[in-house]
Amino acid sequence: MSNQDLSWAVPVMRAGYAGRGVVYLVVAGFSLFALWHGGQAKGTSSALAQLERSTWGGLVLFLIFVGMVAYAIWRSLDATYDLEEYGTDGKGMVARAGMIVTGINHLALGIAAFLLLFTSGSGEGGGGSSSIVKAVDTVMGWPAGRWLVGIAGLATLGAGIYYGIKAVKEKYREHLRANSFTTRWNWVLKAGVLAQGVIVTIIGCFIVYAAWTANPDEAGGVGEAFSWLNGQIYGQVLVAIVCVGLLGFAIFCFVNAAYRVVPKVAGDDVMTLARRAKQKAERKVS
Template sequence: MNTSGGAAAAGRAGNSDALEHLARVGLIALGIVHLLIAWLALQLAWGGGSGSADQSGAMATLAEQPLGKPLLWVLTVGLLALAVWQLAELTRKVPGLRSTGEERKKAVTGTVKTVAKVVVYVFLAITAFRFASGGGQSSSGQEQQTVAGVFAWPGGRFLVGIAALVLIGVGVYHVHKGVTKRFMKEIDAAQTSAGERRTIERLGQVGYPAKGVALAVVGGLLGWAAVTFDAAKASGLDGALRTLLEAPFGKALLTLVALGIAAFGVFAFFRARYPERT
């Protein structure tokens, strides 16, 4: 089997104009999903929402709108293209995995991040597909069922604990990424004006930490479920946002996180317009 030929083909696919255009659609899809989650979170904060403030709730909201189903099909294709685009990125990281020292460390870190993105994009694409085809449903309660199933595995409690630590770590990384402006590496800044760059920076500085806080709370709830060996303690994004609402000054805190998630959504639109060049 000619693996080098396959890698070259994947690299060409990753650089193709058609795939890049589809990936842009995927980035716009990410932006739409985050804006919908932010809207649901604001409704939750101010007492006007009953749906799940998470990905499934966002897709359900979209499905109920005029032309929502066709748009969900477009989002499904775009998100899958985004996943393939990230897979193509892996081919450029493979040579680094065979090196040593700092270069290998960077390649390993980059590979882990890319694989994680692929998993997220595929999950979102599957969710969009289910709602587009009429088979989608709210994720409420599914997290507890999943965790309860994992608890039944040998070492399941340990696996849930690891997953919790990973989520908390990802949340902390998002906050760090926002504070240090590392997100600007995802933007082809040379194509932007000075005003656009300032806007993009502000959006990233607000959006990444807000998303990081939400993910860290999800990880904390999952970790508490592992510590107490109680699957009912586990929850997804909707549960994390509801936990923030129950905290002191919860309404204000949830409002700030919702606005931050909205900022992340708008940042995704700028990523679609000015994708980084590799």
């Protein structure tokens, strides 16, 4: 398919990243508000449930639903047509398979937001299991379910480590258009991606441990990751730092919505952050 044929995927991508940014803005915002008032940081389900009870909650939940569906469609298109040119070698196929999994996860989140609009249940999660625990419990009941959970945990753990490497090496710059905003606020983007890596890595460890112990209750999501961090030395400080970092990740998502470059659509002549940084380094050497 030609670049022009695929250009319609770009608005879908931008809507998806915008919706993803709203999710992290809600989670980080409610968590920081709770911490400021002496409470506990919120998991995704708890934050969405609290959002549903707010004045503009219904509208925001609908926007999250639309955004998550768009993000799932975008990831499917990206993986199918290799819009970001990861290639067909082993590394590229793993990356493209990861896009499908990520899309499914965000679609599930979108469905959860949609259901909150039409149910009276709080979805708070207090006293009940998180969606990840329920999913792990279900899969463990399947043939070879424990192995499947372990593989999923390792994949999640790998994704978290990948986010960390992506932040440290600033590889995300390869897909962002260079301009005054993205250049000046690159440190915020880096902190956001790193914070996301921390959370995803902890969740991956939980899932792997659940598989190791054959106990679904050992799994957990964002809320359980916050609880674990809170139990460490200077736990409240750690949670607050990660929450601020997730605000940075929300900004990262919004920046992607506005300035992400899709190579197969944009072509090779777009000035990305990575290309500008390389040119700047070359000028220094010369």
